[in-house]
Amino acid sequence: MRVAVRVNGLTKRFGDKTAVDKVSFNVGFGEVYGLLGPNGAGKSTLISMIAGVIEPDEGTIEVLGGEVRDSEIRAKINYCPQNPALYDDLTGLENLIFYSSLYGITGRRALEKARELIKRVGLEGYANKPVKIYSGGMKKRLNLAAALMNEPRLLILDEPTTGMDPQMRREVWQLLSEIKDSDRAIIISTHYMDEAEALSDRVAIMDSGRIIAEGKTEDLKRSYASKSVISIEFFNPDDQQKAREALCRYLEPRDIVAINGSIRVYSEDPDTLLPQISLDLFKVGVKIASIRVVKPTLEDVFLRLTGRRIMEVEG
């Protein structure tokens, strides 16, 4: 793997709060690296340090073989901040051209590229309208287009699809998979597990400033979840605790996670376990609303590692 980004022992503190805590990882060319974590996990802080817009307290970052504060390196990267960085009184086209001028892309070349990208993100009708009339989702799309103007070799995206409708999110995924290239590295932060799964070659799961697990999606699920998950829902939410106690008698407590009134049981052999669970719960008088076997997701990885959910599933 040719390394595009090498992060080592990166730490950032804001007062007493350690936003990023000794984080290390590498990203290779041709790779999409996902940073998955709940609100406040430290994704934006980490990404801002890699983009060179905030300075770390400790640790080192090597980007494209150099130092990120070096202008020549920065000419080859681009950064899409979480909150759209746009000028409300300028049109969509003017915003893109302004940012591309900062990369030395001007005149006809800039105009053509801006037109092409505006089309790619579905804003044709709005190219010459001031950004102040754009909706939140439209601003996010323009913000993404701005980050593509210089065809960066390292693209850093901070929650690029947050606030977009599901269809638009899928179109952005499509766009990102199209620009994926053996000579380009992409770092993307998200709190959507489906987004992380759909886009990333490797995922780092972040919580409280640390990377708590890292690897290919399948490997992560295999190591931290199980082959299958038995998901049980109850008629009476009060039964959740009772069911958990019953199951703990013969299952490992760490394989049982109670969440939002339901229970998830991690198992390598669901076919034999499912009938047994149904029977045992019936015996203790728990009324089951549904019981099914599902595939584990990254959410399950996070659940098993932290006992918490990343966020409410959207869409």
Add this chain to the structure above:
Amino acid sequence: MRASAIKAFVVKDFKETFRDKVAVFWMIAWPLIWLVLTAYIFIPPGTDRPMTMRIGLVNYDVSPGFPVNGSILIRALEEAEYKGVKLFNVKIYEDKALLLEDIKRGRIDAGIIIPENFGENLTLGQTTLEVYVGARSIQSTQINRYMLERFIEEFSRVVSEEKIAWAMKFIPGEYVPLEVLEVVEGFLRGLAKPVNATFTEVLPEALISREAWIGWYTIGAIGMTMLYSGLNIGSTALLEERQRGCLHKILASPTTPSELIFGKILSGILSLSITSVAIIVFGVFVCGAKIHWSPLRAEHWIAPIMLLVLASLTLGMGSILSLMVKSVGGASNLSTSLGLMLAFLTGIWFPREWFPAWMRILADYSPATWAVDAIRDVIVFEAGLMEVVHYVIGAALAALAVLAVGVMIYRRMLKKYLEK
């Protein structure tokens, strides 16, 4: 530094500023409103012309047989002029009561009652005039009364001369020697007017025509606008980019701090220059300001140079101000109030001659005022280079120093922003 990056900031800021209604109001509309108000309310057209007094007359004199009578007085009043402007606007009344009524109502400034036998008495001895002066304000009363006194004195003198000439005819020449006659006539003339004074009007340097005054205020409007707009632009330049979230995106690009700072200062100077040109054009073509500018006159180039100096100075002052504020809103409010206050207190908008001596010190040591006064002296009062050179050098040095401090502050701010 890359020109493309600097140009990007200038173009972007220009579009942003002039598409923002609030900015356009403060940078263009507001100074123009002030200028019009000043030109038409505080220095209304006609301020620099001689005043004409409205005067009422009742003529009770019915002695047409005498060489001087009431009609002659009236004609003399109507013909009196100063610098080609009639001194009196005469209105004839039927009786005294009506005349007094109009003085009370302010319709006329003064009234004269010409009594019965005015001509006869005047010819043969002495007569009396009843003069009423409207006492609206102490100063107008003083002026009106003085004008009438002067007129009546002059009228008396002319009549005296007539009477002397007339009297001399009655002295029989064959009995009195000619030398004695000359002495008598000289003596009589001396009685009529013992002192002959000559009056010459000397134009003081400070006598300012209305057009020049408007020119003075036009440059003042530029100074005032530059103060609050320059402070505003200077204090919000980086803060606004940061508050909008665009600063991180800019810092992530290859843009260097120097390019960003230089671009920002240049865009500020451009906006302020556009404002200045708009104010000058408006002042000259709408308000009638007298401003001389010719590219062929070397000293006239002081004006654009001083405008640049003033812009740099106020932008630099703005950057210093940004140390004291936390938000764009706070910076704008502070800049506007501070800018207006400075304009009023340092002799930029109000002439410092109006100030008490202790207050003038502020104006005397304000580099912004030096720049504004240098421009005024050169293009409004046609001063030469040597007369303003001390202002020019002082303002330029101050601007350089303040701008250098400003750039340092910006650099430090950017560094701090990188920490969080």
